Amino acid sequence: MLSRGDPARCRPHRAGAAPITYSESHDHRGSRGVDDANGDGIGDLPGMTARIPALADLGVDAIWLSPFMPSPQKDAGYDVADYTDVDPLFGTLDDLDDLVTSAHRHHIRVIIDLVPNHTSDRHRWFREALAAGAGSPERARYIFRDGRGPNGDEAPNNWESVFGGPAWTRTTDPDGAPGQWYLHLFDSSQPDLDWRNPWVREQFRGILRFWLDRGVDGFRVDVAHGMVKAEGLPDHHPAPGGGSMGGDEATAPFWAQDGVHEIYRDWHGILTEYDGDRVLCAEAWVTPLPRLARWVRPDEMQQAFNFEYLETPWDAAALRRVVDESLAAFGAVGAPSTWVLSNHDVVRHASRLALTAENPQGHGIGPLSPGQPVRELGLRRARAATALMLALPGGAYLYQGEELGLPEVIELPDDARQDPTWFRTGGERYGRDGCRVPLPWEADSPAAGFNDTGASWLPQPADWPELARDRQDGVDGSTLELYKHALRLRAGHRLGTGDLVWLEGGAEGIIAFRNGDVTVIANTGEGTVSLPEPFAGAELLLASAPVEPGVLPGDSTVWLRV
Known part of the structure; x- marks a missing residue:
């Protein structure tokens, strides 16, 4: 019998109320949507602006734009050659202003990517x-x-x-x-800046003010656990099989050094000079969670990506543990936890959750990778995992295309790949191209609606049109409608700023909790389980998969109101 357990508290968000943020990779390394207004095969700012109404219809509160600054594009724009302009590939500063104005008109905030660890060698x-x-x-x-x-x-x-x-x-x-x-911790075309140099710090103060003056609402800070390196630059011997961006690398002399916190306290002060809620969000691959929480202390950043949650397997005990640890760690410093399942650096969770072999972060998957995902199982688990995530208190981040149930694109031709990981490892690692293929919007349009010419910087799979937004919009049971319905319920029931209370006593593989007046039950196992009273007769608010009264199939999540 499910019964009330201990509450897990989430403190209020310090910069806006528990937002849903949508990651928009608008450049040719991960275009989203309208993306390519001029038809050159590369997404652009005017194209993205035309898709703002669709994002408002989805129900997001903010969009995060990957780098659009001038760049040689050796690494998807993360090799910046000028921090205070727009690359002509994507438009102009006026186009960025138009996007910000349109987004604000639709009550959507705009967060831009800032890359302070390194520049382009062309800078x-x-x-x-x-x-x-x-x-x-x-x-x-x-x-x-x-x-x-x-x-x-x-x-x-x-x-x-x-x-x-x-x-x-x-x-x-x-x-x-x-x-x-x-x-260069990344590609040889990306030399690391020396953040012990006061000159570097002063340049970035001006860069922050430049974009804040143009009305952006904040910054996602790339490699926010880098920037400062240990004195003397000592040798390092990483553990075999670890992720490329840190996390388990607690002793790496180039990750998570104490000196980074001085930088963010300084930046925090700059953001407070501006009216409204302005936000700094850290891309920091740092474990354990109490250590990551140092990035979001009251005088530093407002949010940090919860990669430990992203990397947690689809397992009830593991999920409960990471949720508890997240709420405790972030709550201890007065910050909201964040939740994320996919982004532009990891295998899409519609594939990752059905992999049958180890796949370290940054390696990607391709046609010769072991443990190929089971597509139907991956989508079922992805929908269930998303339904669970969107019921949690805190802020949630969605990656472009996950609302369509897009899997990782595995069968990319070798000569089409762009990721520097592919080239620097001689093809040993496939890298991140598989999660960055331009999205399908209209099934019967060229490039599935990416543009009017059919050009696409990464080739779209032949079955992409089947997953197009216009094929899912308004269709009961589609992944798009699941997302839209979940986001409306999340807002209406104020789940993002709620309190989580665990429910105990379920069958093995079950994770259950109450947030406000919504009860959430997820079955991470394969078999169907019966729901005890009073849940068997409760009002069904949302289901990630078809359900019969009183039972919960495997790999599915439901929201109930008793």
């Missing part, structure tokens, strides 16, 4: 650093070091790039002689 700052030479103030903007060994031929330490291969590249002096080495 003026780095070109000046190369030209100025060793020991110059210009070189002090980045992390340049002499090499080890008799002739400096060995890298300054043994650090590996997130994308594979060494994290150091040697320069060549103007006379052709080998020069210093520079650090």
